[in-house]
Amino acid sequence: MAKSHSKYIMERKLILISNDDGVHAPGLHRLVEAVSTLGDIVVVAPDGPRSGQSSAMTVNGPLRVIEHSEYIQAKVFSVTGTPVDCIKLAMNNILTRRPDLVLAGINHGSNAGVNILYSGTMGAVLEGCLQGIPAVGFSLLHHSMQADFTESMPIAKMIVEKVLADGLPHDVCLNVNFPAKVKIEGVKTVRAARSHWTEEYKEYVDPHGKPFYWLTGGLINEEPEATDTDLYWLDRNYATIVPSTPSQNAMDAMAIVNGLFDL
Amino acid sequence: MAKSHSKYIMERKLILISNDDGVHAPGLHRLVEAVSTLGDIVVVAPDGPRSGQSSAMTVNGPLRVIEHSEYIQAKVFSVTGTPVDCIKLAMNNILTRRPDLVLAGINHGSNAGVNILYSGTMGAVLEGCLQGIPAVGFSLLHHSMQADFTESMPIAKMIVEKVLADGLPHDVCLNVNFPAKVKIEGVKTVRAARSHWTEEYKEYVDPHGKPFYWLTGGLINEEPEATDTDLYWLDRNYATIVPSTPSQNAMDAMAIVNGLFDL
Numbered sequence: 001m002a003k004s005h006s007k008y009i010m011e012r013k014l015i016l017i018s019n020d021d022g023v024h025a026p027g028l029h030r031l032v033e034a035v036s037t038l039g040d041i042v043v044v045a046p047d048g049p050r051s052g053q054s055s056a057m058t059v060n061g062p063l064r065v066i067e068h069s070e071y072i073q074a075k076v077f078s079v080t081g082t083p084v085d086c087i088k089l090a091m092n093n094i095l096t097r098r099p100d101l102v103l104a105g106i107n108h109g110s111n112a113g114v115n116i117l118y119s120g121t122m123g124a125v126l127e128g129c130l131q132g133i134p135a136v137g138f139s140l141l142h143h144s145m146q147a148d149f150t151e152s153m154p155i156a157k158m159i160v161e162k163v164l165a166d167g168l169p170h171d172v173c174l175n176v177n178f179p180a181k182v183k184i185e186g187v188k189t190v191r192a193a194r195s196h197w198t199e200e201y202k203e204y205v206d207p208h209g210k211p212f213y214w215l216t217g218g219l220i221n222e223e224p225e226a227t228d229t230d231l232y233w234l235d236r237n238y239a240t241i242v243p244s245t246p247s248q249n250a251m252d253a254m255a256i257v258n259g260l261f262d263l
Numbered sequence: 264m265a266k267s268h269s270k271y272i273m274e275r276k277l278i279l280i281s282n283d284d285g286v287h288a289p290g291l292h293r294l295v296e297a298v299s300t301l302g303d304i305v306v307v308a309p310d311g312p313r314s315g316q317s318s319a320m321t322v323n324g325p326l327r328v329i330e331h332s333e334y335i336q337a338k339v340f341s342v343t344g345t346p347v348d349c350i351k352l353a354m355n356n357i358l359t360r361r362p363d364l365v366l367a368g369i370n371h372g373s374n375a376g377v378n379i380l381y382s383g384t385m386g387a388v389l390e391g392c393l394q395g396i397p398a399v400g401f402s403l404l405h406h407s408m409q410a411d412f413t414e415s416m417p418i419a420k421m422i423v424e425k426v427l428a429d430g431l432p433h434d435v436c437l438n439v440n441f442p443a444k445v446k447i448e449g450v451k452t453v454r455a456a457r458s459h460w461t462e463e464y465k466e467y468v469d470p471h472g473k474p475f476y477w478l479t480g481g482l483i484n485e486e487p488e489a490t491d492t493d494l495y496w497l498d499r500n501y502a503t504i505v506p507s508t509p510s511q512n513a514m515d516a517m518a519i520v521n522g523l524f525d526l
Contacts, residue, residue: 172520200354201355243516247511248455248509
């Protein structure tokens, strides 16, 4: 019996969870709840909001790790850095074994279209992927801390179960977005729409007469008719799965660029 | 004569230059010098070092813009944010016309291999590319502020001349790295090597007995025999040009992932 118990322990999956809204964000707690029966959960998340942190890491300063009370049965740590710092520190200094899966989210706000490039949530996911671990990021198209994740949670669980069972192709992670509306029509595997932000800064004058700027603006879908994109299906209340990669090699352009420089 | 003078003014190229080492970094000044005859130069760079900032942007705070003295004939501004903030603010609030080219660097340190993902220099370049502007990042494999850019400068100028003349494919920018050694053997157009960082944190104890961590470690080339990568040729004292893209769609994996979820 002892042997079989030990085997059971060995076979428990280890799931590392991070985010960019910080260790206290409701979306993180909902993700822990959604997958809590699927393995041992360790949360390593920033100690506060780190939205828009992309794959930033803390190069020239110290990082601290704080242990919190368990949430459900998940161990919970916070880090005084970025989402990428969380994954790196978890892998190197916090976890006692290599995780089977890296998750991030559920983000309060969209990471569809071009947003993946700026997203700290997806920064954590890309970092997991780079380290050879299947990784999935989850985001809800609603910024509020009171956002309703009820419909997102079973879909997140379904996706995690499949990835734990079948893995993902090498160098590929998933960027999952849920529509803001409560009734989710279905799930689509698509690519990220070409898109950009517009009207990006509001200008202010401080009490001493000096100007400052604050980021704002809206996301423009540059290809609204394309039916194979995340922005298209999120608009129609579908959840979207975008296979994503940390590689930024433009392999299709190699011959053209080589020709340009005639080398 | 007035008409022809006006035509000349209209045809002057506008080159926007940023970096992640900050507005005072020697590598930035060397890049301005290298391309100063090729157009009107405007520098918009962080007010201090922002290494490892990737495509991070300042979402939840104010940004200030400071105008500095001209350098050679370049206008120089600094921003209290990230390299991406610099490009966005330049495009939206500083420049009076759309630039013909976005450059970043010359970075003090390598952006070869996986480093592109974390690089603030390449964050600025990817942002220019996203906005539809030809964009090139330059980096030298030497971290010192006393690094010697003498051999890098004419190669940077050659690359900028070709890109100004011929443009780049849509959604493609260039990540150029120069070897640290003074004698550069040539230039190669290649892909970024699959690579990762190892032994990533040094652990310390502060004067009050509490631990903290500091990023360190070395870059491991996972495919040292592959002759079509940047790390291979930089090791052999060649400069490397990597055609890069802000897109992180894993198009090759679309069918596999779609099959996984059987949607």
